[in-house]
Amino acid sequence: MDIIKVIDEIKFDDKGLVPAVVQDIKTKKVLMLAYMNKESIKKTFEEGLVHYYSRSREKLWKKGETSGNIQKLKSFYYDCDKDSLLIEVEQVGVACHTGNYSCFFNEVLKIENQQRDVIEELYFLLKDRKEKPKEGSYTNYLFREGLDKILKKVGEESSEVIIGAKNRNKEELIYEISDLVYHVLVLMVNEDVFIDDIKEELISRKRS
Template sequence: MNIDKIIEEIKFDDRGLVPAIVQDVNTKKVLMLAYMNKESIRKTLEEKQVCYYSRSRKELWIKGATSGNTQKLQGFYYDCDKDSILLVVEQTGAACHTGEISCFFNEVIPAENEETDVLKELYSLLRERKRNPKEGSYTNYLFDKGLDKILKKVGEETSEVIIGAKNKNKEELVYEISDLVYHLLVLMVNENISIKDIKDELSQRRK
């Protein structure tokens, strides 16, 4: 990758800036809009941790340097006019300074056919709970108790799934499977296993 050539291709405005749209690699949600200059683009491409240019402070800032809500670069694109950038990132924690996952939470006209990947969103929420505990959260109770407690719950929910299946009750079975999936995701977060890790393993088996 020739970083100098990439930077030469991009058209910056009269302030030396270019807008960057940020998308979550897992949920596909648009997270935020920020600005980059040549130096921040170079730093981002070299270090794979997203760096922006603050127009108010007039300095570079690495996303999450103080909050811990970092963005690991997964993809970098620029548009047909070469005057805007799309960053695809692995988001840790909330992207917005308000604590919301995305800065675009002010809903005016909801997209009727908008589909969200609830498993990926739940996984992201569980990771956020582990990093930033919330008082009274059942998820944090599990993390605090540790691996043995999480495994005990996975075992219990597995038994409930078996009972639900034997009862031939679809509604009960769906409920119990949902409980099991939740606890499995908690286990995955606790053991630093991503949804991509599981998908990669299943893809290998399919081959």
């Protein structure tokens, strides 16, 4: 790939900057909005770690240079007008200087989508709970107790699913499967396994 040719395609503003929307490649959550210039784009591709241009400090900066919360470059796009960027990254730690995972945490309006993926929504709720513990939360109790406790609960809930199936009671079975799914998701979050990891594995099995 000719990065110089890519840069020549991009339309920078009169200050030599272009806005960049940054998205976590695994969670698909928008992490932040920053600005890049030609030099920061070159540095990003050379090192594989995302660099930006600070308008307030008027200088180049590497994300996570002091905090350790670096962003590993995974994909790079520019839009149809060639005047804005979309960068997908592997986020190490949190993206926001406030300690929040994403800079976009000030919720103003959220219209519930009846077609939303409830399992993915629950997964990200559990992930958020792990990063920002809540007093009295059963989920945080599991994370605090650690892997052995989580595995014990997964085993117990698996047994309850079997019992529900043997009882030929559909309502009981639905209830117990829901409990099992919840505890499996807790396990996934605890072990840094993403839903997309499972999807990719299932897709590879389908192909084979």
